[in-house]
Amino acid sequence: MMFKKTLLSAGVAIATMVSSAAFSSAAFAAEKVDLLIKDATVLTMNTEKAVLENGVVAVKGNKIVAVGNADLADDYVAKTVLDVDGDIVMPGLINTHTHASMTVFRSLADDVPDRLHRYIFPLEKALVSRDMVRIGAQLGNVEMLKGGVTTYADMYYFEDEVAKTVDEIGMRAILGETVIKYPVADAANAQEGIQYAVNFIKQYKDHPRITPAFAPHAPYTNTTEVLQQITELSLALDVPVMIHLAESDRENEVIAERSGGKSPVQYMADIGALTPNLIGAHVINVNDHDIALLKKHDVGVAHNMSANIKSAKGVSPALKMFDDGLRIGLGTDGPMSGNTLSTIDEFNQVAKVHKLVNQDRAAMPPVKVIEMATMGAARALHMEDKIGSLEVGKLADIIVVDTKAPNMVPMYNPYSALVYSAYATNVRHAIVDGNILMQDRDISTVDERSIRDQALQFADKVRESVIASGEQVQ
Amino acid sequence: MMFKKTLLSAGVAIATMVSSAAFSSAAFAAEKVDLLIKDATVLTMNTEKAVLENGVVAVKGNKIVAVGNADLADDYVAKTVLDVDGDIVMPGLINTHTHASMTVFRSLADDVPDRLHRYIFPLEKALVSRDMVRIGAQLGNVEMLKGGVTTYADMYYFEDEVAKTVDEIGMRAILGETVIKYPVADAANAQEGIQYAVNFIKQYKDHPRITPAFAPHAPYTNTTEVLQQITELSLALDVPVMIHLAESDRENEVIAERSGGKSPVQYMADIGALTPNLIGAHVINVNDHDIALLKKHDVGVAHNMSANIKSAKGVSPALKMFDDGLRIGLGTDGPMSGNTLSTIDEFNQVAKVHKLVNQDRAAMPPVKVIEMATMGAARALHMEDKIGSLEVGKLADIIVVDTKAPNMVPMYNPYSALVYSAYATNVRHAIVDGNILMQDRDISTVDERSIRDQALQFADKVRESVIASGEQVQ
Missing domain, CATH: 3.20.20.140 (Metal-dependent hydrolases)
Incomplete structure (x- = not known):
């Protein structure tokens, strides 16, 4: 059994020894999936609040098809593999x-x-x-x-x-x-x-x-x-x-x-x-x-x-x-x-x-x-059947949070680290509906710089309007 | 006169038209300095809370020798020039x-x-x-x-x-x-x-x-x-x-x-x-x-x-x-x-x-x-004669804060942006005693990765000790 890297809170289930089969829809080895996230500290946010050390999440299309421990990775062949080196993998924030x-x-x-x-x-x-x-x-x-x-x-x-x-x-x-x-x-x-x-x-x-x-x-x-x-x-x-x-x-x-x-x-x-x-x-x-x-x-x-x-x-x-x-x-x-x-x-x-x-x-x-x-x-939002946890059958809305930034080191309790230490900028990857929209803080679907520049241009109009109105920032 | 980019709070002095001479110890052109920071939104934190648009800060040795407006840059020849493109330049935090x-x-x-x-x-x-x-x-x-x-x-x-x-x-x-x-x-x-x-x-x-x-x-x-x-x-x-x-x-x-x-x-x-x-x-x-x-x-x-x-x-x-x-x-x-x-x-x-x-x-x-x-x-800390503001004669402890990160855009009021929006990770550069210790988030004086790794190793000892003590995280 692996050394338990995370000291979990009382009342929080430790799922390191749970069989992957219990979490997986993959009955046979080498099922093809689109995305496999591995070596993760997985906060499932399921009913038991299971936390997986060296966890794995498999995604096919826009759905989560497996959540489990390290050995689960052997059951899948993935188009894309994200080895997150112990970082936190959790449901996308809502x-x-x-x-x-x-x-x-x-x-x-x-x-x-x-x-x-x-x-x-x-x-x-x-x-x-x-x-x-x-x-x-x-x-x-x-x-x-x-x-x-x-x-x-x-x-x-x-x-x-x-x-x-x-x-x-x-x-x-x-x-x-x-x-x-x-x-x-x-x-x-x-x-x-x-x-x-x-x-x-x-x-x-x-x-x-x-x-x-x-x-x-x-x-x-x-x-x-x-x-x-x-x-x-x-x-x-x-x-x-x-x-x-x-x-x-x-x-x-x-x-x-x-x-x-x-x-x-x-x-x-x-x-x-x-x-x-x-x-x-x-x-x-x-x-x-x-x-x-x-x-x-x-x-x-x-x-x-x-x-x-x-x-x-x-x-x-x-x-x-x-x-x-x-x-x-x-x-x-x-x-x-x-x-x-x-x-x-x-x-x-x-x-x-x-x-x-x-x-x-x-x-x-x-x-x-x-x-x-x-x-x-x-x-x-009445969307609990679709999003909010990492469970088989849910939509693949997943984020990965850096655990090596100075503010996140060490991490005895991932919930504490997230709540008391994390910055929004510690989010490394973001996946929505199975698509990796952000990887290592680069967004692939839109041009962040041009979006920023047009906002800055619009801000000049706002300034002119506020000044013209005679209004002040107080 | 330049278009005022920042709407300042009532009671906060607008110093865009202040003559550089008033802030500068440089009576003649082309004085040699070690560091010149330019194109800055300078929060001086002086008694008047002067904020400079397109501001300049000059550093010689470990001291600030000038703080002023854009034209002040012409008075100095600097070994190192940091053009910060409108970012916030302010006293290092204490x-x-x-x-x-x-x-x-x-x-x-x-x-x-x-x-x-x-x-x-x-x-x-x-x-x-x-x-x-x-x-x-x-x-x-x-x-x-x-x-x-x-x-x-x-x-x-x-x-x-x-x-x-x-x-x-x-x-x-x-x-x-x-x-x-x-x-x-x-x-x-x-x-x-x-x-x-x-x-x-x-x-x-x-x-x-x-x-x-x-x-x-x-x-x-x-x-x-x-x-x-x-x-x-x-x-x-x-x-x-x-x-x-x-x-x-x-x-x-x-x-x-x-x-x-x-x-x-x-x-x-x-x-x-x-x-x-x-x-x-x-x-x-x-x-x-x-x-x-x-x-x-x-x-x-x-x-x-x-x-x-x-x-x-x-x-x-x-x-x-x-x-x-x-x-x-x-x-x-x-x-x-x-x-x-x-x-x-x-x-x-x-x-x-x-x-x-x-x-x-x-x-x-x-x-x-x-x-x-x-x-x-x-x-x-009874150190107000030495640090805490960007004023001539003070020690050169200065930070530069990114104003282009999404959370900092736009910036009508730099104090509001810092207090209500900024992350610690928005700090780009840090200068202490005239030395640039961090530039674009890279620290030059120590090896961040080895420091992190030894902390993670020590954390294993902490875990063992806590587990051995029978203590729990609650």
Whole structure:
């Protein structure tokens, strides 16, 4: 038996002695596969949280066909072999909430009070266009893929432009077209927004990696009737609905006034808008009854720690929601809020701030954080049958994380190393749908430099617009 | 006049039109210098927080001889020119509190309760040796330099071994030899620890980059007499004293019992141990009176947000201490606590957690965070005359941070970009004492790979020891 290189946490299964047959669909030797990853520290993120030393993952087409120990490698002949020399191999990260196109606004007005209404909405009114959405999404895609995000859930305008960029780079995404009661770049009112969304949904409904969706901005920025209409349409079209939920004081006030004192979640339940199709982002201002409602209606939750504390909105009871069995995963929020797009950047803050507010250093241990970044996030998006773990039959969305960078040495516990030490830049390879999109940090499907340069050019327009508006960064 | 590429925060001086003469010691053209950095976004971190677009920094020997605008470049002929293409050029980061050698224990037992006494002290008893200290410090140095830390303040055992590694890599450090009442690897008791420290101090007192120091572990792990003896010796020898101060509940209890109910800071004041030579790490459990005492006695403070919240110890009133004019800077704590050693990893958490606890998104703006990482940290170490800003006459400790990585694009405000977006791995070059120690992430003075490999070998010993002890990672 091999020397156990990793000291595993109590309660985490040690799978080094598990027979490969138990994990493999390959009954006979030398089955042909497309990709074989070997010599890996495999975090399967399966139900048992099995960690494999000297592990192997085999991929055929866009699916995982085997996960097991070193000797499993002999069962396969692969077109491509990645010997990762002990590095971490894990499910691709799933970012459950972002606005990728807003990268072009990153580092603007970070600490402005009443920022959304006073600064961001006017900025978007002046600058959101098809070009802006495409340029920003392309930059966001690059940043996410380089940070190990293989699937993301996006809410913005002109989502058909975002879809083109996701198709091009080869990532996976749920893309939600915004519906809001104000006039915006791609719709004069909510009804036009709904129509835009319906057209977009019809266009992308059968895409293998893109799930089109509705994205009503928030309960308080839409009418009850619009929220109900979107709920009905989402059930009829079988698509997700993404919404900012229980996020802000203003939302609390508007909804309480509208509903005779109800909480946003209670209001949504009462108007029939809590369904298994719904994914709520932030979910900060919730009581135990609200949490029970979210669970009862099988609603997904995106936990965006970094954005929530940066805006001083508070700490979501995400640990309770996770422990209560809700569908909850990590998200970054948009780059004017987060400000980065890899959920690796959330890990540290999620682990530590929950310890702080629970006054317990054992609260939110690293394995829970990694679950919320993978299977938990998949559950939040109702995609747990397809992604979120390395198991036979799942889609081959896989990342490889460097374990030899100084910050990752030594590694007694891979979950700890990822949560407390890893940088997004420690991600070496990223595979989506069986395709190696990034190898040793080089993305093969798009030209990173030209994407960056067009974003920098667009940033000059942003500067001119902000200066012309007389607005300041405060 | 050039198009202003950076939108600066209110209250931050725009220095693009400042004459180079105002910043330069070069009265005539073509003065010979050793290093010229050009086309830089220079964050001077001087009193006015001047930011220079297309800035230039000139270095002669180990000193900065000019800081100014683009036309200043014409005044110098340099042996080495670094055209940084708009990247951020700023003072090297100063890590005010760490235990670099503990890198070899990183990711062990991160969430164990009563961790210091139940886990870490026994671990250290079994494993601390000259070899361990050297191997761990070498890895820590590499990690820090690659993360932009050019000066650090260390507390550990066998600090003469740490000193050799600092001398070798070319960094700057205050190195404090631990004194503690328990038997430890390099001293059977506190008196032997003091003697070890005195010998070390005499050996390194005149080193150009190393300041030897006393490091009594904490008030509660030393007697009053020992704390007083160290205070006297430090004043006589003119060296710093570093101590964990007002950090833990156990400290509060022991000191209250010892002193008839006093707080740790009040106790230290009353025994005469608060002096301008003292640097207190953590400083969480302090009231307004304690803070006033620290200010009155000109004590330096190391703020270690990441470690403090990971251990659920609480949030230090660091913002109040900063605003009250105390000498306070950022530290990472050791790699079993932090768990990384670049203060860049603290930025996000420092900015956001202070916003959270103050319920104010405008609290702890990025410029304050960067000040606490540079001039504030220099003040905490009483080194503000030598390091912490890019000003004529200061030592040439300078870093260059990539602004073209996807996470740093675009950059409307360099402080925001650094605090909310930067990774330690975005640091491109590091210069200490006028020497380019790292260029494009390659360190020239030590062999990073052999340092990593010896740390990985030592980690095998750690694993064996932990397994033999029957201890688990929890």
